[in-house]
Amino acid sequence: MTKWQKNAAYALAIYALSAVVIRFSAGGQGWGTALLLGLVVTPLALWMGWLRRRLTEQAAEWGRRRVRPWPEERRR
Structure with a gap:
């Protein structure tokens, strides 16, 4: 599976899951509203995942470039 296909499958899974959750939540939205809200939630969820990964x-990169040693390493 290519990276593009994997990303598309992941986005589709998030869209479907969010639409079902919104549809059957306590608010009781209809399918049309749930599908539209899924279109809003999906890019937001993907962006939040990208931001967390970044x-x-x-x-991790900052930790490797730290000039002073960590306190645990200074005691050795």
Whole structure:
């Protein structure tokens, strides 16, 4: 499976899951409203996942580039 296909399948799964959750939530939205809200929720969820992954990568990179040693490493 290519990266594009994997991303498309992931986005479709998030869309379907969010539409079903919105449809059967306590608010009792209809299918049309649930599908439209799923279109709003899906890009937001994908962006939040991308942002979390990017921040984690940057934090790991910052940890490797730390000039001063960590306090645990100074005691050795």
